[in-house]
Amino acid sequence: MAEQVRVLIADDEGTIRAALAALLELEADLDVIAQAANGREAVELARRHRPDVAVLDLEMPDLDGIAVVAELHRAAPGCVTVVLSGRGRPAHLREALEAGAQAFVAKGAPAGTLADVIRGAQRGERYVDPTLAAEALTAPANPLTERELEVLRLAALDLPTAVIARRTHLATGTVRNYVAAATAKLGAESKGQAVAIARAQGWIR
Structure with missing residues (x-):
């Protein structure tokens, strides 16, 4: 009998989470031992259950998938991570891999693909969604500095400049200068347009 791979699933959409669990449970060697509805819960359950592989939705409340990847490297170092996304951008892929993710899979991938990726990740193999990998080759580089990104992320929340x-x-005044610099670098006509461009490229979430 094949060795069981213990899997944690984290997705804030209950129907998707349940569907993923049901599909993976059809595989004789995959055992879904825990399900989380947000990033914070995913970290807590990983600490408690010590899964071999965590399958993490990119966009979740509390902590997003990439933040959970980074946290699990500290909290559950024996757990490898697979990021699952329906709207991933090349920037998200780079962030996920830099955080330590073993694989990045599109939610629209065939049912058997995720199971194979989980097995491969547990063996130390990397996997990147082919379409996203191709996009990453031609995606524009992020021209913004870390400070400009930080300020633009907060501006995207419609927070007052003073906050x-x-x-x-x-x-x-420095905040206004950073917003102006980011807007100019992105060729935008307004702060709102700069935020929209940065979001579309995956540079801010």
């Missing part, structure tokens, strides 16, 4: 300044420990 962004407090959160980033910057002067209000």
